[in-house]
Amino acid sequence: MDAIVAIVTLGALVGLLAMGLWVSLALLAVAALSVTLFTHVPMGQLMASAGWSSTASYPLTALPLFIWMGEILTRSRLSAYLFDGLAPWMRRLPGGLVHVNIIGCGVFAAVSGSSAATCATVGRMSVPELKRRGYDESLIFGTLAGSATLGLLIPPSIILIVYGVSAEQSIARLFIAGVVPGLMLIALFMGYVMIRATFSQNLVPAPEPAIPFAQKLVLSRRLIPVVMLIVGVIGSIYAGLASPTDAAAVGILLSLIVVGLSGDLSWATFRDGLYGAVRTNCMIGLIVAAASFLTAAMGFIGLPANLASWIGQMGLNAPALIAALTLVFIFLGCILDGVSIVILTTAIILPMVQAAGIDPLWFGIYLVVTVEMSQITPPVGFNLFVIQGMTGANILRIARAAFPFFLLMLVAIFLLVVFPGLATWLPGAMLGS
Amino acid sequence: MRRFLDAVYRMAEFLAALQVVAILVIMLLQVGFGLVDRFAQTLGKSAPGLSVPAYAEFCGFLLAGSIFLGIAGALRAGAHVRVTLVLGVMPSPLARAMQITTSASACILIGYFTICAAEMGLQSWQFGDRSLGTVSVPMWIPQVPMVLGLAIMTAALADLTLTFLRNAAPPWGETDGYGGE
Amino acid sequence: ATAQSWDMATPYPEANFHEQNILQFAKDVEQATDGKFTISVHTGNSLIPHPEIKNAVRNGTVPIGEFLLGRLANESPIYELDLLPFVVDGYAEAKQMWEASRPVIEEKLAQQNLKVLFAVPWPTNGLYSNTPLDTVENLRGLKLRTYNATTDRLAQLTGAVPTQVEVPDIPQAFATGRVDALITSASTGVSISAWDFVKRYTKVNSFLGKNIVVVNARMFDALTKEEQDALMQAAAQAEQRGWQLSEQNNAEAAKTLADHQMTVAEASPELVEGLKKVGAEMLAEWKQRAGSEGEDILKAMGK
Numbered sequence: 001m002d003a004i005v006a007i008v009t010l011g012a013l014v015g016l017l018a019m020g021l022w023v024s025l026a027l028l029a030v031a032a033l034s035v036t037l038f039t040h041v042p043m044g045q046l047m048a049s050a051g052w053s054s055t056a057s058y059p060l061t062a063l064p065l066f067i068w069m070g071e072i073l074t075r076s077r078l079s080a081y082l083f084d085g086l087a088p089w090m091r092r093l094p095g096g097l098v099h100v101n102i103i104g105c106g107v108f109a110a111v112s113g114s115s116a117a118t119c120a121t122v123g124r125m126s127v128p129e130l131k132r133r134g135y136d137e138s139l140i141f142g143t144l145a146g147s148a149t150l151g152l153l154i155p156p157s158i159i160l161i162v163y164g165v166s167a168e169q170s171i172a173r174l175f176i177a178g179v180v181p182g183l184m185l186i187a188l189f190m191g192y193v194m195i196r197a198t199f200s201q202n203l204v205p206a207p208e209p210a211i212p213f214a215q216k217l218v219l220s221r222r223l224i225p226v227v228m229l230i231v232g233v234i235g236s237i238y239a240g241l242a243s244p245t246d247a248a249a250v251g252i253l254l255s256l257i258v259v260g261l262s263g264d265l266s267w268a269t270f271r272d273g274l275y276g277a278v279r280t281n282c283m284i285g286l287i288v289a290a291a292s293f294l295t296a297a298m299g300f301i302g303l304p305a306n307l308a309s310w311i312g313q314m315g316l317n318a319p320a321l322i323a324a325l326t327l328v329f330i331f332l333g334c335i336l337d338g339v340s341i342v343i344l345t346t347a348i349i350l351p352m353v354q355a356a357g358i359d360p361l362w363f364g365i366y367l368v369v370t371v372e373m374s375q376i377t378p379p380v381g382f383n384l385f386v387i388q389g390m391t392g393a394n395i396l397r398i399a400r401a402a403f404p405f406f407l408l409m410l411v412a413i414f415l416l417v418v419f420p421g422l423a424t425w426l427p428g429a430m431l432g433s
Numbered sequence: 434m435r436r437f438l439d440a441v442y443r444m445a446e447f448l449a450a451l452q453v454v455a456i457l458v459i460m461l462l463q464v465g466f467g468l469v470d471r472f473a474q475t476l477g478k479s480a481p482g483l484s485v486p487a488y489a490e491f492c493g494f495l496l497a498g499s500i501f502l503g504i505a506g507a508l509r510a511g512a513h514v515r516v517t518l519v520l521g522v523m524p525s526p527l528a529r530a531m532q533i534t535t536s537a538s539a540c541i542l543i544g545y546f547t548i549c550a551a552e553m554g555l556q557s558w559q560f561g562d563r564s565l566g567t568v569s570v571p572m573w574i575p576q577v578p579m580v581l582g583l584a585i586m587t588a589a590l591a592d593l594t595l596t597f598l599r600n601a602a603p604p605w606g607e608t609d610g611y612g613g614e
Numbered sequence: 615a616t617a618q619s620w621d622m623a624t625p626y627p628e629a630n631f632h633e634q635n636i637l638q639f640a641k642d643v644e645q646a647t648d649g650k651f652t653i654s655v656h657t658g659n660s661l662i663p664h665p666e667i668k669n670a671v672r673n674g675t676v677p678i679g680e681f682l683l684g685r686l687a688n689e690s691p692i693y694e695l696d697l698l699p700f701v702v703d704g705y706a707e708a709k710q711m712w713e714a715s716r717p718v719i720e721e722k723l724a725q726q727n728l729k730v731l732f733a734v735p736w737p738t739n740g741l742y743s744n745t746p747l748d749t750v751e752n753l754r755g756l757k758l759r760t761y762n763a764t765t766d767r768l769a770q771l772t773g774a775v776p777t778q779v780e781v782p783d784i785p786q787a788f789a790t791g792r793v794d795a796l797i798t799s800a801s802t803g804v805s806i807s808a809w810d811f812v813k814r815y816t817k818v819n820s821f822l823g824k825n826i827v828v829v830n831a832r833m834f835d836a837l838t839k840e841e842q843d844a845l846m847q848a849a850a851q852a853e854q855r856g857w858q859l860s861e862q863n864n865a866e867a868a869k870t871l872a873d874h875q876m877t878v879a880e881a882s883p884e885l886v887e888g889l890k891k892v893g894a895e896m897l898a899e900w901k902q903r904a905g906s907e908g909e910d911i912l913k914a915m916g917k
């Protein structure tokens with residue numbers, strides 16, 4: 001039965017997407033189909049209530065606001081300034097300014113709890129600049145898609161909150177536990193880019209001419225507005241003035257001020273930025289609504305839960321259990337988003353994880369790194385949708401560009417298994433055990 | 434008819450944008466009130482404790498309204514993502530047939546969604562469902578924009594199907610093809 | 615008769631005593647019907663999110679579900695009664711309140727096609743803070759987390775600054791000083807690991823909010839007599855067991871907080887007296903809103 005459900009669902013989804021049906025509509029259709037075929041639930045009512053409750057959501061409001069912030073910044077000289085200021089310092093680094101994608105996502109992840117918002121905001125600033133400077137498109141897309149998943153791991157993080165609530169784990173501890181693995185992923189991504197850039201010269205443009213140190217410093221002044229912006233937004237959270245969601249609004253206000261001061265703000269840029277953000281937000285919002293309908297469908301059918309308990313019945317030891325779960329999460333990650341996977345499986349998985357003697361705090365971090373991968377695997381990967389919406393490039397091409405980063409996350413999981421202290425040491429050191 | 438429909442799409446998208454602005458304003462007010470409290474306490478005065486009542490819930494309502502009111506405009510702008518790999522390699526009569534099929538079935542699906550959402554709103558009204566937060570709001574009120582937006586999306590998809598049937602260019606322009614690649 | 619299998623939507627994680635009680639309830643139903651009637655319990659919002667559960671049961675998306683009764687406070691003041699501070703002073707009076715208000719609540723929910731099975735209270739509420747709270751005066755100026763009209767009014771009357779913080783944001787809000795005080799049960803404090811961000815828990819035994827379990831009335835009517843009986847009997851047992859579990863949990867949770875180096879303090883008489891004054895004022899306001907229906911409930915409780 002589960003096999004039939006999986007084949008029908010995935011088959012219908014791939015088929016409808018190949019037909020050229022919009023992603024949101026394809027998800028909606030597949031969810032409607034599977035509810036009708038495999039459950040006795042009144043389908044229409046579930047569709048309406050899933051659509052309503054997933055979009056009438058306060059934490060989700062950070063998404064349009066952060067996208068809007070990206071739209072404002074990209075319409076100003078600020079993004080060019082950011083790269084001008086960084087270029088002289090990074091010219092010797094193999095991979096050059098592509099690292100801005102990775103570090104930019106890492107920094108922005110400390111502001112935003114979502115991966116899609118990180119992808120949209122950083123990408124809106126970096127993609128046009130990197131393209132203009134002649135960087136390879138697939139390297140740009142790959143680093144952006146991969147690094148934006150850090151939004152989930154580096155605190156604040158919506159998915160760690162969801163896990164913390166359903167596993168009754170301390171959210172404060174989980175947040176701290178995400179920091180070191182987050183930095184490790186950044187290091188892995190940067191290391192990969194350096195190696196790639198060293199071996200294939202055509203991925204990055206020729207290094208810009210060397211300039212004297214004093215001139216470097218002068219150019220660095222151009223970084224000041226962006227740095228102030230970042231400090232302001234992060235500061236508003238850590239000074240206790242804004243919740244992580246409200247910080248998005250602070251970000252827009254500060255962006256408008258900075259852009260206004262630099263003389264780039266006009267009614268037209270304001271309006272175009274707003275409408276651009278609204279369109280992207282509506283595209284993602286409809287996918288969110290449809291995806292939550294599919295999640296509800298999967299909840300009623302019980303496919304994720306059955307898969308999880310099937311693994312549980314195998315009576316595996318801890319490393320084998322983790323390996324098997326990783327495969328299940330990768331499969332589920334193709335059709336569901338990360339938060340949904342956590343919601344649908346935690347109740348079943350947690351008891352077996354604890355029975356195998358695995359620390360639930362460590363498991364939360366493992367889980368987030370694993371479901372991060374779902375953001376960049378087709379057919380349903382939110383980061384892929386964001387980048388397609390932003391650049392018009394095809395989803396499959398973006399997914400191919402992101403594939404090495406998928407593999408790097410697998411490496412990260414391996415490292416987490418071998419060195420569990422990567423996740424558990426810092427929270428123990430900071431909060432006591 | 435053309436001008437009427439275009440005006441409807443534009444109006445809906447304008448309302449969607451307005452709701453995003455409203456979210457921004459509410460949040461900034463909330464952060465501002467917090468700042469006032471902090472400032473008062475630093476000066477050793479008692480905090481006035483102002484806040485936007487039920488602001489998180491209202492932001493959620495505005496977001497849902499904004500998303501659904503804006504989806505038709507996003508469709509017209511070619512912002513909804515899709516995979517155009519197969520469409521791109523098809524001979525053009527077949528590609529056209531696929532375009533017609535997909536937009537017609539999308540129209541039916543969203544039409545059905547509209548009816549279900551309307552039923553949900555109707556039930557909220559009949560049973561007197563109320564919001565959860567500090568301010569008591571009948572739930573059907575924030576659900577109206579959702580129904581309205583879905584109805585306009587249905588119209589936009591019917592509009593698009595007719596466009597393809599007439600073999601005319603889609604509203605997002607012919608150059609960038611299918612809203613993708 | 616054919617086998618009957620129901621999905622049940624519940625909001626809290628499986629480890630929570632409410633959900634443990636419900637899992638036992640499902641087992642009891644299965645046993646009483648020799649496995650012909652099974653209820654599969656989906657905990658932690660995994661099937662339907664909390665705000666939608668009531669409506670999902672009403673329209674038959676799920677036949678049975680659990681939710682926090684006080685969430686309906688905006689629909690009628692009757693639902694708000696168990697959230698008012700110091701109307702009851704413990705489990706015995708809370709039980710009286712439930713018995714007195716049950717007919718009215720059953721009648722109101724029946725209008726929404728919902729049949730009440732049972733209700734179980736959360737352990738009594740206390741105040742979480744980093745500073746000692748010896749009198750109501752100590753609350754003045756503290757940023758108290760509020761989430762509905764009742765807690766908002768409580769903050770106003772005590773001179774606290776009402777601050778809206780969503781549940782998942784609580785740890786960060788404490789850490790960054792966006793909020794200074796929280797009113798909730800010891801049990802909830804344990805499930806959010808309160809010791810990681812706040813130092814003190816002051817037991818004020820102010821109110822016992824309830825979770826309620828309801829079924830879709832039409833789907834209940836469609837059950838066989840045997841199935842209905844099994845369900846109702848298991849429900850009666852679950853209610854009794856749930857109240858005991860709640861009381862046990864109350865003591866254990868406070869001990870868990872203390873085990874994690876939190877200062878667990880009994881409320882001082884001054885604090886209780888001050889809060890009771892506030893409670894009396896809120897009850898007076900509630901009486902005006904709730905009219906004769908409310909009057910009757912209070913009378914039945916001997917208040």
Ligand code: NA
Nearest residue numbers: 109112151156
């Ligand atoms: Na983050």
Ligand code: NA
Nearest residue numbers: 333374377380
């Ligand atoms: Na995916």
